[in-house]
Amino acid sequence: MIQTIHVRTNPEYDVTIGPGLLRECGTRLRGAVPLCHMAVVTDSNVAPLYLKTVKDSLLEAGYQVSTYMFPAGEEHKNFDTLSGILEFLAEEHLTRTDCVAALGGGVTGDMAGLAAALYLRGVKYVQLPTTLLSAVDSSVGGKTAIDLKAGKNLAGAFLQPSAVICDTNCLETLPPEVSADGAAEAIKTAVLSDAGLFNAIEDGMFMMTDTAAIIAHCVQYKAGVVERDEKEQGERKLLNLGHTVGHAIEKCSDFTIPHGHAVAAGLAVMARASKRLGWMLEEGINAWTADRICSALRLTGLPISTEYSPEVLAQAALSDKKRAGDSITIVVPREIGNCELKKIHVSELEAIIRAGLEV
Numbered sequence: 001m002i003q004t005i006h007v008r009t010n011p012e013y014d015v016t017i018g019p020g021l022l023r024e025c026g027t028r029l030r031g032a033v034p035l036c037h038m039a040v041v042t043d044s045n046v047a048p049l050y051l052k053t054v055k056d057s058l059l060e061a062g063y064q065v066s067t068y069m070f071p072a073g074e075e076h077k078n079f080d081t082l083s084g085i086l087e088f089l090a091e092e093h094l095t096r097t098d099c100v101a102a103l104g105g106g107v108t109g110d111m112a113g114l115a116a117a118l119y120l121r122g123v124k125y126v127q128l129p130t131t132l133l134s135a136v137d138s139s140v141g142g143k144t145a146i147d148l149k150a151g152k153n154l155a156g157a158f159l160q161p162s163a164v165i166c167d168t169n170c171l172e173t174l175p176p177e178v179s180a181d182g183a184a185e186a187i188k189t190a191v192l193s194d195a196g197l198f199n200a201i202e203d204g205m206f207m208m209t210d211t212a213a214i215i216a217h218c219v220q221y222k223a224g225v226v227e228r229d230e231k232e233q234g235e236r237k238l239l240n241l242g243h244t245v246g247h248a249i250e251k252c253s254d255f256t257i258p259h260g261h262a263v264a265a266g267l268a269v270m271a272r273a274s275k276r277l278g279w280m281l282e283e284g285i286n287a288w289t290a291d292r293i294c295s296a297l298r299l300t301g302l303p304i305s306t307e308y309s310p311e312v313l314a315q316a317a318l319s320d321k322k323r324a325g326d327s328i329t330i331v332v333p334r335e336i337g338n339c340e341l342k343k344i345h346v347s348e349l350e351a352i353i354r355a356g357l358e359v
Helices: 021-029 047-061 079-091 106-121 132-138 168-173 176-193 195-202 211-228 235-240 243-252 259-276 284-299 310-317 346-357
Strands: 003-007 013-018 037-043 064-070 099-104 124-129 143-148 151-158 164-167 327-335 338-345
Touching: 003 211, 013 021, 013 211, 021 047, 021 124, 021 164, 021 168, 037 047, 037 079, 037 106, 047 064, 047 099, 047 168, 064 079, 079 106, 079 143, 099 106, 106 124, 106 132, 106 143, 106 151, 124 132, 132 168, 132 176, 132 211, 151 243, 164 168, 168 211, 176 195, 176 211, 176 235, 176 259, 176 284, 195 211, 195 284, 211 235, 235 327, 235 338, 243 259, 243 310, 243 327, 243 346, 259 284, 259 327, 259 346, 284 327, 310 346, 327 346, 338 346
Parallel strands: 013 164, 037 064, 037 099, 099 124, 124 164
Antiparallel strands: 003 013, 143 151, 327 338
16 A cells, blocks of 8 residues: 655655555656656665665656765764765766655665755755655655764754655565664654554554554654744754754764664653653553653663763763753653653753663
8 A cells, every 4th residue: 555645845745655666766756856867875785775676767767867875874974975975966967957866764865865955055855765764754854964073963954855755665674673763763753642653552563563554654743743843943843852862872872873772762761851850741541651651662672771871961962953052952751642842951951861861
Protein backbone atom coordinates (compact mmCIF):
# COMPACT_ATOMS: atom_id res chain seq x y z
CA MET A 1 0.00 0.00 0.00
CA ILE A 2 1.32 3.43 -1.01
CA GLN A 3 0.57 6.36 1.30
CA THR A 4 0.99 10.03 0.40
CA ILE A 5 1.15 12.90 2.88
CA HIS A 6 1.01 16.45 1.56
CA VAL A 7 3.14 19.01 3.40
CA ARG A 8 1.84 22.57 3.07
CA THR A 9 5.02 24.59 3.37
CA ASN A 10 6.78 26.85 0.89
CA PRO A 11 7.21 25.01 -1.41
CA GLU A 12 4.52 22.41 -0.80
CA TYR A 13 5.50 18.80 -1.41
CA ASP A 14 4.40 15.19 -1.05
CA VAL A 15 5.90 12.49 1.15
CA THR A 16 5.28 9.12 -0.51
CA ILE A 17 5.67 6.00 1.63
CA GLY A 18 5.57 2.37 0.54
CA PRO A 19 7.49 -0.67 -0.73
CA GLY A 20 9.53 -0.71 -3.93
CA LEU A 21 9.46 3.04 -4.51
CA LEU A 22 13.14 3.47 -5.37
CA ARG A 23 12.59 1.44 -8.54
CA GLU A 24 9.91 3.99 -9.48
CA CYS A 25 11.56 7.15 -8.17
CA GLY A 26 12.23 8.58 -11.63
CA THR A 27 8.62 8.53 -12.78
CA ARG A 28 7.35 9.54 -9.34
CA LEU A 29 9.60 12.60 -9.27
CA ARG A 30 8.45 13.85 -12.67
CA GLY A 31 5.44 15.62 -11.14
CA ALA A 32 7.56 17.52 -8.60
CA VAL A 33 10.80 18.09 -10.51
CA PRO A 34 10.76 18.68 -14.30
CA LEU A 35 13.35 16.76 -16.30
CA CYS A 36 16.77 18.19 -15.49
CA HIS A 37 20.25 17.25 -14.35
CA MET A 38 19.81 15.23 -11.13
CA ALA A 39 22.88 15.02 -8.87
CA VAL A 40 22.51 12.03 -6.54
CA VAL A 41 24.46 12.33 -3.28
CA THR A 42 24.90 9.23 -1.14
CA ASP A 43 27.35 7.56 1.25
CA SER A 44 29.59 4.51 1.11
CA ASN A 45 27.10 2.32 2.99
CA VAL A 46 24.08 3.10 0.84
CA ALA A 47 25.73 3.31 -2.59
CA PRO A 48 26.34 -0.46 -3.02
CA LEU A 49 22.74 -1.21 -2.03
CA TYR A 50 20.61 1.33 -3.85
CA LEU A 51 22.57 3.75 -6.05
CA LYS A 52 22.26 1.69 -9.25
CA THR A 53 18.51 1.23 -8.73
CA VAL A 54 18.00 4.96 -8.29
CA LYS A 55 20.29 5.94 -11.16
CA ASP A 56 18.62 3.49 -13.56
CA SER A 57 15.15 4.72 -12.59
CA LEU A 58 16.12 8.37 -13.08
CA LEU A 59 17.75 7.70 -16.44
CA GLU A 60 14.76 5.71 -17.63
CA ALA A 61 12.49 8.61 -16.70
CA GLY A 62 14.61 10.98 -18.78
CA TYR A 63 16.81 12.73 -16.22
CA GLN A 64 20.50 13.40 -16.75
CA VAL A 65 22.25 11.83 -13.74
CA SER A 66 25.53 12.42 -11.91
CA THR A 67 26.49 10.67 -8.66
CA TYR A 68 28.65 11.56 -5.66
CA MET A 69 29.62 9.28 -2.79
CA PHE A 70 31.24 10.28 0.52
CA PRO A 71 32.43 8.14 3.47
CA ALA A 72 29.58 7.07 5.74
CA GLY A 73 29.36 8.26 9.33
CA GLU A 74 28.46 11.26 11.48
CA GLU A 75 32.16 12.12 11.72
CA HIS A 76 32.01 13.09 8.04
CA LYS A 77 29.13 15.51 8.52
CA ASN A 78 31.47 18.48 8.29
CA PHE A 79 32.82 21.29 6.13
CA ASP A 80 35.25 19.02 4.27
CA THR A 81 32.46 16.75 3.03
CA LEU A 82 30.18 19.70 2.32
CA SER A 83 32.95 21.34 0.30
CA GLY A 84 33.40 18.13 -1.69
CA ILE A 85 29.70 18.03 -2.55
CA LEU A 86 29.66 21.69 -3.60
CA GLU A 87 32.74 21.26 -5.80
CA PHE A 88 31.10 18.21 -7.39
CA LEU A 89 27.94 20.20 -8.20
CA ALA A 90 30.07 22.91 -9.80
CA GLU A 91 32.20 20.43 -11.75
CA GLU A 92 29.03 18.82 -13.10
CA HIS A 93 27.78 22.26 -14.19
CA LEU A 94 24.46 22.10 -12.36
CA THR A 95 22.30 25.14 -12.94
CA ARG A 96 19.44 26.68 -10.98
CA THR A 97 16.93 24.55 -12.87
CA ASP A 98 18.66 21.33 -11.76
CA CYS A 99 18.20 19.24 -8.62
CA VAL A 100 20.10 17.40 -5.87
CA ALA A 101 18.83 14.02 -4.64
CA ALA A 102 19.76 12.91 -1.11
CA LEU A 103 19.90 9.10 -1.06
CA GLY A 104 20.54 7.78 2.44
CA GLY A 105 19.99 8.48 6.11
CA GLY A 106 19.95 11.64 8.17
CA VAL A 107 23.59 12.59 7.60
CA THR A 108 23.19 12.41 3.83
CA GLY A 109 19.89 14.26 3.88
CA ASP A 110 21.26 17.05 6.06
CA MET A 111 24.43 17.57 4.03
CA ALA A 112 22.95 17.20 0.56
CA GLY A 113 20.16 19.54 1.58
CA LEU A 114 22.60 22.14 2.88
CA ALA A 115 24.66 21.86 -0.30
CA ALA A 116 21.48 22.47 -2.31
CA ALA A 117 20.67 25.50 -0.16
CA LEU A 118 24.14 26.98 -0.69
CA TYR A 119 24.90 26.10 -4.30
CA LEU A 120 23.99 29.02 -6.63
CA ARG A 121 22.14 30.44 -3.58
CA GLY A 122 19.66 27.60 -3.76
CA VAL A 123 18.64 24.75 -6.06
CA LYS A 124 15.92 22.14 -5.64
CA TYR A 125 16.53 18.93 -3.76
CA VAL A 126 14.62 15.75 -3.04
CA GLN A 127 14.91 13.26 -0.19
CA LEU A 128 15.17 9.49 -0.73
CA PRO A 129 15.46 8.26 2.89
CA THR A 130 16.84 4.76 3.46
CA THR A 131 16.85 4.57 7.29
CA LEU A 132 14.00 4.53 9.78
CA LEU A 133 15.34 7.67 11.45
CA SER A 134 15.39 9.66 8.23
CA ALA A 135 11.99 8.27 7.23
CA VAL A 136 10.16 9.19 10.44
CA ASP A 137 11.95 12.47 11.08
CA SER A 138 14.88 14.10 9.32
CA SER A 139 13.76 13.84 5.69
CA VAL A 140 10.70 16.00 6.40
CA GLY A 141 10.67 19.62 7.52
CA GLY A 142 13.48 21.29 5.60
CA LYS A 143 16.21 21.41 8.24
CA THR A 144 19.68 21.02 6.74
CA ALA A 145 22.99 21.25 8.59
CA ILE A 146 26.50 20.10 9.32
CA ASP A 147 28.24 19.69 12.68
CA LEU A 148 30.91 22.01 14.02
CA LYS A 149 33.57 21.18 16.61
CA ALA A 150 31.46 23.12 19.11
CA GLY A 151 28.36 21.00 18.60
CA LYS A 152 25.70 19.29 16.53
CA ASN A 153 24.00 20.93 13.53
CA LEU A 154 25.38 24.39 14.27
CA ALA A 155 25.78 25.45 10.62
CA GLY A 156 22.72 25.02 8.46
CA ALA A 157 19.77 26.44 6.59
CA PHE A 158 16.06 25.86 6.12
CA LEU A 159 15.23 24.47 2.68
CA GLN A 160 12.14 22.37 2.09
CA PRO A 161 12.56 19.44 -0.31
CA SER A 162 10.54 19.26 -3.50
CA ALA A 163 9.56 15.67 -2.75
CA VAL A 164 10.26 12.84 -0.29
CA ILE A 165 10.10 9.23 -1.48
CA CYS A 166 10.40 6.64 1.27
CA ASP A 167 10.88 3.05 0.11
CA THR A 168 10.03 0.89 3.13
CA ASN A 169 11.89 -2.06 1.59
CA CYS A 170 15.11 -0.25 2.48
CA LEU A 171 14.39 -0.81 6.17
CA GLU A 172 14.85 -4.56 5.71
CA THR A 173 18.60 -4.10 5.23
CA LEU A 174 19.15 -2.10 8.44
CA PRO A 175 21.17 -3.56 11.32
CA PRO A 176 19.19 -3.69 14.61
CA GLU A 177 21.12 -0.81 16.16
CA VAL A 178 20.32 1.44 13.18
CA SER A 179 16.64 0.50 13.35
CA ALA A 180 16.76 1.38 17.05
CA ASP A 181 17.98 4.87 16.14
CA GLY A 182 14.80 5.42 14.17
CA ALA A 183 12.71 3.91 16.94
CA ALA A 184 14.01 6.63 19.27
CA GLU A 185 12.55 9.36 17.06
CA ALA A 186 9.28 7.44 16.71
CA ILE A 187 9.02 7.09 20.51
CA LYS A 188 9.76 10.80 20.83
CA THR A 189 6.92 11.54 18.43
CA ALA A 190 4.58 9.24 20.35
CA VAL A 191 5.40 10.98 23.65
CA LEU A 192 4.69 14.32 21.99
CA SER A 193 1.56 13.41 20.16
CA ASP A 194 -0.32 10.18 20.58
CA ALA A 195 -1.07 7.73 23.38
CA GLY A 196 -2.26 5.14 20.84
CA LEU A 197 1.07 5.07 19.01
CA PHE A 198 2.92 4.98 22.33
CA ASN A 199 0.79 2.08 23.54
CA ALA A 200 1.62 0.09 20.41
CA ILE A 201 5.33 0.68 20.92
CA GLU A 202 5.06 -0.04 24.65
CA ASP A 203 3.28 -3.32 23.94
CA GLY A 204 6.21 -4.52 21.84
CA MET A 205 4.43 -4.01 18.55
CA PHE A 206 6.86 -1.50 17.05
CA MET A 207 8.45 -3.70 14.40
CA MET A 208 5.56 -6.19 14.31
CA THR A 209 3.03 -3.62 13.14
CA ASP A 210 2.84 -1.98 9.72
CA THR A 211 6.08 0.01 9.66
CA ALA A 212 4.72 2.20 6.87
CA ALA A 213 1.81 3.18 9.11
CA ILE A 214 4.19 4.18 11.91
CA ILE A 215 6.26 6.24 9.49
CA ALA A 216 3.13 7.87 8.10
CA HIS A 217 1.88 8.72 11.60
CA CYS A 218 5.18 10.37 12.51
CA VAL A 219 5.39 12.25 9.21
CA GLN A 220 1.78 13.44 9.49
CA TYR A 221 2.40 14.80 12.98
CA LYS A 222 5.65 16.50 12.04
CA ALA A 223 4.15 17.93 8.86
CA GLY A 224 1.41 19.60 10.87
CA VAL A 225 3.90 21.13 13.28
CA VAL A 226 6.17 22.34 10.48
CA GLU A 227 3.24 23.84 8.56
CA ARG A 228 2.32 25.92 11.61
CA ASP A 229 5.90 26.88 12.52
CA GLU A 230 8.24 26.33 9.59
CA LYS A 231 11.24 28.27 10.96
CA GLU A 232 11.05 26.96 14.55
CA GLN A 233 9.92 30.11 16.31
CA GLY A 234 7.55 28.34 18.70
CA GLU A 235 5.71 25.02 18.46
CA ARG A 236 8.37 23.32 16.32
CA LYS A 237 10.77 23.53 19.24
CA LEU A 238 8.73 20.70 20.82
CA LEU A 239 10.29 18.35 18.25
CA ASN A 240 13.55 18.81 20.16
CA LEU A 241 12.28 16.62 23.01
CA GLY A 242 15.32 14.76 24.35
CA HIS A 243 17.67 16.58 21.97
CA THR A 244 19.35 19.10 24.29
CA VAL A 245 20.86 16.33 26.40
CA GLY A 246 21.03 14.02 23.38
CA HIS A 247 23.14 16.43 21.34
CA ALA A 248 25.37 16.98 24.38
CA ILE A 249 25.92 13.20 24.62
CA GLU A 250 26.79 13.04 20.92
CA LYS A 251 29.29 15.87 21.29
CA CYS A 252 30.89 14.38 24.42
CA SER A 253 31.33 11.06 22.62
CA ASP A 254 32.93 12.80 19.66
CA PHE A 255 29.88 11.59 17.71
CA THR A 256 30.67 7.90 18.27
CA ILE A 257 27.26 7.47 19.98
CA PRO A 258 24.58 7.46 17.24
CA HIS A 259 21.99 10.22 17.20
CA GLY A 260 19.02 7.99 18.03
CA HIS A 261 20.78 6.34 20.96
CA ALA A 262 21.81 9.74 22.31
CA VAL A 263 18.29 11.15 21.93
CA ALA A 264 16.86 8.10 23.70
CA ALA A 265 19.12 8.72 26.69
CA GLY A 266 18.23 12.42 26.57
CA LEU A 267 14.52 11.62 26.51
CA ALA A 268 14.88 9.32 29.51
CA VAL A 269 16.82 11.99 31.39
CA MET A 270 14.12 14.59 30.75
CA ALA A 271 11.33 12.18 31.71
CA ARG A 272 12.94 11.35 35.05
CA ALA A 273 13.82 15.00 35.68
CA SER A 274 10.24 16.06 34.96
CA LYS A 275 8.95 13.50 37.45
CA ARG A 276 11.43 14.41 40.20
CA LEU A 277 11.05 18.17 39.77
CA GLY A 278 7.25 18.06 39.91
CA TRP A 279 6.58 19.00 36.29
CA MET A 280 4.91 15.74 35.33
CA LEU A 281 1.20 15.10 35.79
CA GLU A 282 1.14 12.12 38.15
CA GLU A 283 -2.44 11.07 38.71
CA GLY A 284 -3.78 7.65 37.71
CA ILE A 285 -1.92 6.12 34.77
CA ASN A 286 0.22 9.26 34.51
CA ALA A 287 1.90 8.31 37.78
CA TRP A 288 4.01 5.92 35.72
CA THR A 289 4.76 8.12 32.69
CA ALA A 290 8.51 8.38 33.28
CA ASP A 291 8.81 4.65 33.92
CA ARG A 292 6.74 3.87 30.81
CA ILE A 293 8.96 6.04 28.62
CA CYS A 294 12.11 4.36 29.93
CA SER A 295 10.58 0.90 29.50
CA ALA A 296 9.58 1.64 25.90
CA LEU A 297 13.11 2.79 25.12
CA ARG A 298 14.65 -0.32 26.67
CA LEU A 299 12.18 -2.52 24.78
CA THR A 300 13.55 -1.28 21.46
CA GLY A 301 17.18 -1.74 22.52
CA LEU A 302 17.88 1.88 23.43
CA PRO A 303 19.80 3.33 26.39
CA ILE A 304 18.10 5.24 29.20
CA SER A 305 21.20 6.80 30.76
CA THR A 306 24.73 7.90 29.98
CA GLU A 307 28.18 7.72 31.52
CA TYR A 308 28.74 11.49 31.23
CA SER A 309 28.33 13.64 34.32
CA PRO A 310 25.76 16.43 34.72
CA GLU A 311 28.58 18.98 34.72
CA VAL A 312 30.06 17.73 31.46
CA LEU A 313 26.67 17.46 29.74
CA ALA A 314 25.54 20.91 30.87
CA GLN A 315 28.77 22.44 29.60
CA ALA A 316 28.41 20.69 26.25
CA ALA A 317 24.82 21.92 25.96
CA LEU A 318 25.88 25.56 26.30
CA SER A 319 26.62 25.63 22.56
CA ASP A 320 23.23 24.10 21.71
CA LYS A 321 21.38 26.01 19.00
CA LYS A 322 18.31 26.22 21.28
CA ARG A 323 20.20 28.58 23.59
CA ALA A 324 19.36 32.29 23.48
CA GLY A 325 21.71 34.47 25.51
CA ASP A 326 21.66 33.23 29.10
CA SER A 327 18.57 31.09 28.61
CA ILE A 328 17.85 27.79 26.93
CA THR A 329 14.51 26.20 26.04
CA ILE A 330 14.01 22.61 27.11
CA VAL A 331 11.09 20.30 26.30
CA VAL A 332 9.36 18.85 29.36
CA PRO A 333 7.17 15.72 29.08
CA ARG A 334 4.15 16.05 31.36
CA GLU A 335 2.21 13.00 30.20
CA ILE A 336 2.02 10.91 27.04
CA GLY A 337 0.73 13.26 24.34
CA ASN A 338 1.38 16.38 26.41
CA CYS A 339 4.76 18.13 26.45
CA GLU A 340 5.59 21.77 27.02
CA LEU A 341 8.41 24.21 26.38
CA LYS A 342 10.19 25.58 29.45
CA LYS A 343 12.63 28.46 29.21
CA ILE A 344 15.30 28.23 31.90
CA HIS A 345 18.50 30.04 32.82
CA VAL A 346 21.54 28.15 31.63
CA SER A 347 22.71 27.89 35.23
CA GLU A 348 19.68 25.66 36.00
CA LEU A 349 20.48 23.07 33.37
CA GLU A 350 23.06 21.09 35.36
CA ALA A 351 20.65 20.51 38.26
CA ILE A 352 17.90 19.39 35.87
CA ILE A 353 20.22 16.94 34.17
CA ARG A 354 21.41 15.69 37.55
CA ALA A 355 17.82 14.97 38.57
CA GLY A 356 17.27 13.05 35.36
CA LEU A 357 20.44 10.99 35.58
CA GLU A 358 19.45 9.43 38.89
CA VAL A 359 18.09 6.06 37.82
